[in-house]
Amino acid sequence: MLSLRELQRYFGAALFDSAPQAIMPWICSDGLDVESRICLYRNNLLQGFRKALALEFPVIQRLVGGDYFDQLALVFQGNYPSRSGNLHHIGEPFPQFLSGLLAGTGYSYLADVAALEWAHLIAMGAPEARPFDPKALLKFSSDSFPELCFTLHPGCRLLRSPYPVLRIWQVNQSEAEVTEIIDLDSGPDRILVRRGADDVELHRLLPGEFALLLVLANGATLGNAYDAACGADPRFNAGEALCRAVALGALTQPRVSRQSPS
Amino acid sequence: MSVGTLPTPHLPGSPAARPSTARQRLRAGVGLRALHHLKVLETHPPVEWLEVHSENYFGQHSSQRRSLEKIRAHYLLSLHGVGLSLGSTDPLRLEHLSELADLVCDLEPVFVSEHLSWSSIDGRFTNDLLPLPYTEEALHHMVSRVSQVQEFLKRRILIENVSSYLQFSCSQVPEWEFLAALVHRSGCGILLDVNNLYVSAVNHGFDGCTYLEGIPPNAVQEVHLAGHVSHRIGQHSIRIDSHGTQVSEAVWNLYRAALQYFASPPALIEWDTDIPALEVLIAEAEKADRVAEALHALAA
Numbered sequence: 001m002l003s004l005r006e007l008q009r010y011f012g013a014a015l016f017d018s019a020p021q022a023i024m025p026w027i028c029s030d031g032l033d034v035e036s037r038i039c040l041y042r043n044n045l046l047q048g049f050r051k052a053l054a055l056e057f058p059v060i061q062r063l064v065g066g067d068y069f070d071q072l073a074l075v076f077q078g079n080y081p082s083r084s085g086n087l088h089h090i091g092e093p094f095p096q097f098l099s100g101l102l103a104g105t106g107y108s109y110l111a112d113v114a115a116l117e118w119a120h121l122i123a124m125g126a127p128e129a130r131p132f133d134p135k136a137l138l139k140f141s142s143d144s145f146p147e148l149c150f151t152l153h154p155g156c157r158l159l160r161s162p163y164p165v166l167r168i169w170q171v172n173q174s175e176a177e178v179t180e181i182i183d184l185d186s187g188p189d190r191i192l193v194r195r196g197a198d199d200v201e202l203h204r205l206l207p208g209e210f211a212l213l214l215v216l217a218n219g220a221t222l223g224n225a226y227d228a229a230c231g232a233d234p235r236f237n238a239g240e241a242l243c244r245a246v247a248l249g250a251l252t253q254p255r256v257s258r259q260s261p262s
Numbered sequence: 263m264s265v266g267t268l269p270t271p272h273l274p275g276s277p278a279a280r281p282s283t284a285r286q287r288l289r290a291g292v293g294l295r296a297l298h299h300l301k302v303l304e305t306h307p308p309v310e311w312l313e314v315h316s317e318n319y320f321g322q323h324s325s326q327r328r329s330l331e332k333i334r335a336h337y338l339l340s341l342h343g344v345g346l347s348l349g350s351t352d353p354l355r356l357e358h359l360s361e362l363a364d365l366v367c368d369l370e371p372v373f374v375s376e377h378l379s380w381s382s383i384d385g386r387f388t389n390d391l392l393p394l395p396y397t398e399e400a401l402h403h404m405v406s407r408v409s410q411v412q413e414f415l416k417r418r419i420l421i422e423n424v425s426s427y428l429q430f431s432c433s434q435v436p437e438w439e440f441l442a443a444l445v446h447r448s449g450c451g452i453l454l455d456v457n458n459l460y461v462s463a464v465n466h467g468f469d470g471c472t473y474l475e476g477i478p479p480n481a482v483q484e485v486h487l488a489g490h491v492s493h494r495i496g497q498h499s500i501r502i503d504s505h506g507t508q509v510s511e512a513v514w515n516l517y518r519a520a521l522q523y524f525a526s527p528p529a530l531i532e533w534d535t536d537i538p539a540l541e542v543l544i545a546e547a548e549k550a551d552r553v554a555e556a557l558h559a560l561a562a
Contacts (some may be wrong), residue, residue: 001432002432003399004351004394004395004397004399004403005351005383006402007430008350008351008380008383009383009394011383011392012384012386012388014381015388016386016388024410025431026330026395026430026432027428027430027431028428028429028430028431030467031467032427032495032498033496033498034428036495036496036498037427037428038428039276040427040500040502041388041390041392041427041428044388044390045388045389045390047387047388048389048390057434064268068292081386081387082386082388082389082406083385084345084358084387085345085346085347085355085358085381085382085387085389086316086317086320086354086358087317087345087389088317088318088320103326124325125322125323125324127322128323132541155323160364168473169408170449195323198325199325199486200439
């Protein structure tokens with residue numbers, strides 16, 4: 001007698017690995033043949049995954065076309081099958097998959113476009129990035145400002161690409177035919193993805209702003225982040241950059257280095 | 263095990279005007295999809311309750327979740343899960359269950375339901391509803407899982423029959439006997455999907471009324487009505503559960519038959535693909551009400 005677990009493993013092999021031999025003897029064969037019955041379920045598996053992936057990466061689907069996207073989905077699913085009962089999680093490894101597949105080709109920019117699409121999707125489910133109360137800074141002396149640390153707000157993500165991915169994403173938001181030609185050498189882009197009150201915003205950052213936020217997000221002090229920002233952009237204006245970052249709600253939990261976030 | 267009646271709603275911070283989940287006879291409801299949220303909020307269509315797929319609303323911060331919370335201020339909601347994979351021999355996903363519990367706490371749904379199926383093995387998910395073999399081992403397993411979920415959520419859940427395209431030769435009892443035993447041993451309720459019942463009955467050559475006779479009538483707490491399509495594969499015809507068309511006349515007839523067995527559990531129009539305008543769904547719900555009323559008039 002077959003155990004339930006064995007039966008499920010055999011059926012899983014039929015659906016995921018196109019290896020139906022083990023399960024076939026255990027399926028009733030009256031009427032429609034067993035292979036066709038299994039095919040119905042395999043078709044559901046492939047179609048369900050493909051449709052969910054297309055919903056998560058509509059810009060990639062537009063850029064590569066429906067047929068190629070379907071092929072990508074098939075190969076991607078073979079390498080990264082759904083690992084959750086929630087289909088909204090399947091796209092997480094897709095940018096990395098594209099990066100590996102397209103490295104060294106003229107299409108490597110697609111991986112970064114996919115990364116932007118994924119960051120946008122994740123931000124949709126994140127809390128709104130609201131500025132912290134400036135009074136929170138009053139408890140710190142101005143001498144200690146270089147030692148201040150911040151946390152990047154969970155409603156924000158930082159993305160960097162050598163390609164003009166923000167413009168590529170923007171022109172592919174409508175269903176209308178795109179006539180604009182985007183020069184792939186017109187990058188780089190440094191982007192802050194921010195969960196706003198009702199929507200997700202994409203902000204292009206200056207080199208210094210991006211370096212400041214990235215270094216702060218990695219746990220460094222404001223002093224170190226300032227040095228990194230100046231290194232990235234000699235014209236970096238710390239006051240403006242910090243005001244903009246705070247106003248966007250990108251920074252949260254101000255604290256002096258070596259303290260835990262309050 | 264005895265699970266008892268619905269718990270008293272816990273209402274801290276809830277708007278006072280929120281429809282109550284206290285027992286009332288509900289007219290037919292419709293499945294709510296994201297594209298209809300705005301229309302529902304703007305036009306307040308004349309339905310008493312709406313059902314959503316639980317997984318689409320996990321996470322507290324999405325605009326979809328916020329929109330649903332606004333809708334909850336005006337309508338009763340039902341949570342229909344598709345991703346718990348109750349019948350899988352993989353461990354139950356506690357993070358998934360926690361997200362569901364959070365949603366239940368937040369929305370105080372009138373029903374919480376899942377499926378008599380499995381969808382994962384060794385961590386790979388099909389995100390489909392696969393049929394179980396109807397064996398004592400599978401029954402023991404489902405009872406354990408359903409009980410675990412009811413314990414976690416502190417409420418009874420409804421288990422829905424799925425459309426199936428194959429049967430396992432090691433099954434020891436028919437599906438209706440398995441479902442009846444699951445109800446008896448776990449205290450769960452039944453969400454009877456009349457369309458799924460019709461599809462499975464045609465595909466496997468059994469009489470839908472035999473199924474209706476075989477399940478405990480008091481356990482049927484909700485009914486789904488949906489559409490399907492017919493495909494030809496070689497010389498064989500097979501019904502495919504598309505949930506993407508109007509309810510067929512054959513399914514309406516099976517629904518009429520079902521109402522002879524069960525005391526008018528609330529019906530829900532389920533439409534998951536090629537979703538039409540909200541008015542079309544409302545019209546189907548109104549038809550379900552007329553079918554039930556006509557039968558009551560005959561019986562009176």
